[in-house]
Amino acid sequence: MTHPYQAGEVQRAASAGRLLRENPVYVIGIGMHRYQFASDTPYVQLGLTAVREALADAGLAWPQVQSAYVGTSAIGMATGRVMLRHLGSTGLAVTQVESASASGSAAFRQACLDVASGESDIALAVGVDKPGDSRRAADKDGLGRLSPSANVPAVKFALMAREYLERYRLPVEAMAQVAVKNHGNAALNPYAQFRKPRTLEQVLASPKVVGDLTVQQCCPRGEGAAAVIIASGTALERLGYAKPRAVRVLASVATSETLGSETESAAHALVRVSTQAAYAQAGIGASDLDLVELHEAFSIEELIYTEAMGLCAPGEGAALVAEGASAIGGRCAVNASGGLLGMGHPIGPTGVGQIAEITRQIRGEAHGRQHPGARVGLAHMIGLGSVAFAHVLAGWRDTA
Amino acid sequence: MYIQEDDGALRLLFLQCGQCGRLSFPASSYGCRHCGAPSEAGSVVRRPGLARLRRAVTVHQNLSPGLAAPYVVGELELAPGIVEEAVLDVPDEQGLTPGMTVRAVARDAGEGRYVCRFVPAEEAA
DSSP states (O other): OOOHHHHHHHHHHHHHHHHHHHSOEEEEEEEEEEEESOOSOOHHHHHHHHHHHHHHHHTOOGGGOOEEEEEOSSSOTTHHHHHHGGGOOOOOEEEEEOBTBTHHHHHHHHHHHHHHTTSOSEEEEEEEEOOOOOOOGGGGSSOOOSSTTTTOHHHHHHHHHHHHHHHTTOOHHHHHHHHHHHHHHHTTOTTOSOOOOOOHHHHHHSOEEETTEEGGGBOOOOEEEEEEEEEEHHHHHHHTOOGGGOEEEEEEEEEEOOOOOSSSOHHHHHHHHHHHHHHHHHTOOGGGOSEEEEOOSBHHHHHHHHHHTTSSOTTOHHHHHHTTTTSTTSSSEESTTOHHHHTOOOSTTHHHHHHHHHHHHHHTOOTTSOOTTOOEEEEEEEETTTEEEEEEEEEHHHHO | OEEEOTTSOEEEEEEEOTTTOOEESSTTOSBOTTTOOBGGGSEEEEEESEEEEEEEEEEOSOOSTTSOSSEEEEEEEEETTEEEEEEEOSSSSTTOOTTOEEEEEEEEEETTEEEEEEEEHHHHO
């Protein structure tokens, strides 16, 4: 039986899908500030670097942008206006969005719906962050816990890893291979926090954090920025934008966790339901995907989520990595950017950075790490709590 | 969350929903996690501090204040469908097997306070 909440999610997703079908929206500009370890660089400089690069990529001037959605988790109130005023005080709408790790994805979704609804013609989604005090709402809910680490994601995923490896009788190497692949991809990405390939031996020999997860199987903390410009079809015509560089947003889905069951963990169900809703909106199946950028803050997540997304059968996530099917040049490149493990996870920018990577790949501009024949991509993020955001993008030629 | 009986045993406190009858943990929850009924419509029930261990891992780094690594945490089924992470008062993971029963015990936290930890049920007997 379909869970009533899941049925509601699918209905709501279908509604958003109708909006995007009737009023197409496109990514027309992307920009990044490299992800890096915490530094003295002000967040304003990080964010403006990404926004200026996105404006230049789109061939736009700042006054042409009508609304801005700013994804950030740790900087503080009113990040957007304080940062964006240095581009000129144009009076545009500025909204700050926070959804933990998925803050950037949430900002991108709001920008897409803003344009699809006709409220704006051209919108900006920008993610910017610096390491903060990481205070979490779950630690302030007034409820007791039986463990001080009950809200620590590394522990949750280490427990999931132990269960997964035991169930499928896999060695820890199967999980560690995810880190080897993604660090290898990150080494080819000039925007990545880590630019060094790692061997399986190095990944396994790095200090243990919790359970079977070693340091190199856990994403780093850091800072950075990512920006994308979204435009309507009408705006594309008006601007005379080179359409082959436009990447269309075919689906935008947001869901949150339901209670798990004996047979399916809450995390698996969250990814499965949100992804299926996105496929339905986009009118595609998992086999149509050439690219996936997903939330592998911990190596085990990539194995579980690729299965939940239908990229492979249950228990085959490790084989997908080992056989090279999820490598650049494989059947579907997973985390070609380097993912959260290699590219980094500065929180606010991460979801927007995924969109920038997929756009770059579909355009054929991911020099040095280009996945051949990249046409359709899925960006999927999880935020603490847990919430999920899924977006499907495809090249203009494939959607015209 | 829990209460110590006169015999020293710990009992866990749950919220039993007045609408659907199902349990939520801890008892101070703001509503039923299953049907959403407000907690005022439910009642607090005491259950023996027994749980089924699903799996356990060792925390090697200091990830949260209040407990220095290394220590062992487990994913415990406290009641049907209610799974919580808890600290196991064991020296290491040896001897812990998925499916085994663990029991809540009170451990001295200083200044007259105690905390809830879990140990294999046979050990606690």
